[in-house]
Amino acid sequence: MTKGPHDVPTAAELVAAVRDFLESDVLPAVEGRVRFHxxxxxxxxxxxxxxxxxxxxxxQEHAARxxxxxxxxxxxxAAALRGGRIADDHDLIVALEETVRAKLEVANPGYLVEE
Structure with missing residues (x-):
């Protein structure tokens, strides 16, 4: 993966550093509303x-689907579904399931854990 014009740390590394700071330094020191936020x-x-x-x-995967x-x-x-131009078949269901899975992988991967 190319870095582009930006030096290190990357945006992802900066976000991780702030998250780690909040988790390890701030969270233990606060309570109530501030702890929730x-x-x-x-x-x-x-x-x-x-x-x-x-x-x-x-x-890329979503565009391919x-x-x-x-x-x-x-x-x-959505317009094609409302207009009946896409069959309600296995391919559609798989595409929708994969789309929801991708969203959960970002929003809350814990929901994907099988119990």
Whole structure:
């Protein structure tokens, strides 16, 4: 992976450093409302880290899924579904499941853990 014009640390490394600081230094020192908002900030930074890491590949995979269904965007997919132009078949279900999985991989991968 090329770094581009930016020096180290990368955006992902900066986000991870702030998340680690909040988790290890701030969270133990606060309580109540500030503790809650610190946990929210930690979760948001985790989402940003995962989107930076996974987002480019997920975007390519999503575009390929849409193309396989004969559409170019989510809006076009929704319109095609409303208009009955896409069959409610196995390919559609798999594409939708993969899209939801990709979203969960960023938003909250804990939901993907099999119990």
């Amino acid at each position: 610190t946990r929210v900030a930690i979760n948001v930074l985790g989402m940003v880290e995962r989107e930076i890491e996974l987002g480019p590949a997920q975007a 849409l193309a396989a269904l004969g559409v170019a965007s989510d809006a076009e997919l």
